[in-house]
Amino acid sequence: MASVPSLASTVQQRLAEGLSAALPEAGAADPLLRRSDRADFQANGILALAKRFKGNPRELAAKVVDALPADDVLAEIEVSGPGFLNITVSDAAIVRTLAARAADARLGVPLNGAAGTTVIDYAQPNVAKEMHVGHLRSAVIGAAMVEILEFTGETVVRRHHIGDWGTQFGMLIQYLIEHPHELDHGSEGGEVSGEEAMSSLNRLYKASRALFDSDEEFKTRARARVVDLQAGDEETLALWQRFVDESKIYFYSVFDKLDMDVRDPDIVGESGYNDMLQETCRLLEESGVAVRSEGALCVFFDDVKGPDGNPVPLIVQKSDGGFGYAATDLSAIRDRVGSLKASTLLYVVDARQSLHFKMVFETARRAGWLNDDVKAVQLAFGTVLGKDGKPFKTREGETIRLVDLLDEAIDRASAVVREKAQDLTEEEIAERGTQVGIGAVKYADLSTSAARDYKFDLDQMVSLNGDTSVYIQYAYARIRSILRKAGEAKPAAHPELELAASERALGLHLDGFGETVAEAAAEYAPHKVAGYLYQLASLYTTFYSECPVLKADTPEQVESRLFLCELTARTLHQGMALLGIRTPERL
Numbered sequence: 001m002a003s004v005p006s007l008a009s010t011v012q013q014r015l016a017e018g019l020s021a022a023l024p025e026a027g028a029a030d031p032l033l034r035r036s037d038r039a040d041f042q043a044n045g046i047l048a049l050a051k052r053f054k055g056n057p058r059e060l061a062a063k064v065v066d067a068l069p070a071d072d073v074l075a076e077i078e079v080s081g082p083g084f085l086n087i088t089v090s091d092a093a094i095v096r097t098l099a100a101r102a103a104d105a106r107l108g109v110p111l112n113g114a115a116g117t118t119v120i121d122y123a124q125p126n127v128a129k130e131m132h133v134g135h136l137r138s139a140v141i142g143a144a145m146v147e148i149l150e151f152t153g154e155t156v157v158r159r160h161h162i163g164d165w166g167t168q169f170g171m172l173i174q175y176l177i178e179h180p181h182e183l184d185h186g187s188e189g190g191e192v193s194g195e196e197a198m199s200s201l202n203r204l205y206k207a208s209r210a211l212f213d214s215d216e217e218f219k220t221r222a223r224a225r226v227v228d229l230q231a232g233d234e235e236t237l238a239l240w241q242r243f244v245d246e247s248k249i250y251f252y253s254v255f256d257k258l259d260m261d262v263r264d265p266d267i268v269g270e271s272g273y274n275d276m277l278q279e280t281c282r283l284l285e286e287s288g289v290a291v292r293s294e295g296a297l298c299v300f301f302d303d304v305k306g307p308d309g310n311p312v313p314l315i316v317q318k319s320d321g322g323f324g325y326a327a328t329d330l331s332a333i334r335d336r337v338g339s340l341k342a343s344t345l346l347y348v349v350d351a352r353q354s355l356h357f358k359m360v361f362e363t364a365r366r367a368g369w370l371n372d373d374v375k376a377v378q379l380a381f382g383t384v385l386g387k388d389g390k391p392f393k394t395r396e397g398e399t400i401r402l403v404d405l406l407d408e409a410i411d412r413a414s415a416v417v418r419e420k421a422q423d424l425t426e427e428e429i430a431e432r433g434t435q436v437g438i439g440a441v442k443y444a445d446l447s448t449s450a451a452r453d454y455k456f457d458l459d460q461m462v463s464l465n466g467d468t469s470v471y472i473q474y475a476y477a478r479i480r481s482i483l484r485k486a487g488e489a490k491p492a493a494h495p496e497l498e499l500a501a502s503e504r505a506l507g508l509h510l511d512g513f514g515e516t517v518a519e520a521a522a523e524y525a526p527h528k529v530a531g532y533l534y535q536l537a538s539l540y541t542t543f544y545s546e547c548p549v550l551k552a553d554t555p556e557q558v559e560s561r562l563f564l565c566e567l568t569a570r571t572l573h574q575g576m577a578l579l580g581i582r583t584p585e586r587l
């Protein structure tokens, strides 16, 4: 593993040195380097520095240029405008840097020197309930963050905080006791599909809810059952476990379809913290962080008030003694910091739960369970909207089943693949259709910043033009096909050759992969990786239309362009893998 400094960082460092030679009073000042259209880079920092030290910006800029040692990286520097620097690097420097990347399995991307342990809470559906598009977002964004963080060297612990506890289980279990065969499946011993599991859970949920709402005596029995469940009564727990197991069959079938790897030990749902709840409350009450108010154990905040101006507390324990969502989340924090030794807690959860997390984090800080060494962040995501811009529902106003949506995406993608397919068998079309369809759904979710709402538009998602995963997948497949056709010609870097403009643009973008990944990891922003990849595929398309590869003028030229092709393919592949999206070899 050899980490390769990017040209941007090399130039930045040279300029910083030049700057402190030209203006020692400024200390370690930032030249503020950016990619630029006029040259390769532009430094904008001199203006403000000159102002601060009462100098002439253009003169200072010229002094910086004089102070820069001549070398083979910087090909040209010119002072422009009121005191900017336009910097062009040499073709040879670009090719040499890319060659160093190509020689490394990690493409030269450095590991984060300050890596720690992140516990990431994502993909958390609820037991006995259908998964919806919100659960899709958490799963897709969370899985991408896992890959991105691990790639930078972070230790990642996954936690699927499923909703597997609560008063609704009293009703469900009681119904099952009174209708003992409702969760049985026809063929004894045969595998139950996720679809079958969910449909029997659904049936049971609806039937028990109807009874609960109409039959007072059943309601009473259901409430008594909650007490049994919380008291740990064995028969009751065994039935509860059946609901959890049945739901897991369904969850796994959906995660499987999503091509996502969810592992059993990482599923630690709300029930996993039951043993801690009592103590969590006791510690909060003893320390005075929480107080009794109308029988409930509450935490108050100066800045959280309801519309009537009265404070809205975080309720840790209800007046009937029951524990809620907050008690569980607070206990989970104690576990994740205390036992798992997390330095960061990351929650990939709907933005509509932001107030809950704000209050939970603040409470944990007051209690000392979170200190300055531990960061707690909600990666809050927006709502999924229908094509019409309204919350995503069927025409009848029902929530759309996630599985139906994924199947439709696969169907549409298969149609696109079939239309373009030249030498693919039916089986290959089906496989590629799945990879393209699921990729399209994931990419649509990941390509806008998570906080924003986004429109679920399947037509747009599987379009071959525009910012889609299919576009990127096709670019990748095209490169792989060129590499297969190259025959004897092998990719090789040639620093002695001059680069065409589109080769330079492609090369400089390839060189920036590591910086994009580092930013995406630091800001919990997978959309930065998506944006980078789309641009990479676009720059490749321009390069490919302007520069013949296999028919280039000289054998060296052919090798050099194959080298760019291959590094582009590897970078696309690695980047898409970070997003959890497959890159088929042929499309």
Ligand code: ARG
Binding pocket: 121, 124, 125, 126, 161, 162, 163, 329, 347, 349
């Ligand atoms: N199960 C919850 C839901 O469906 C999400 C859980 C979020 N994680 C947490 N630690 N509270 O909305």
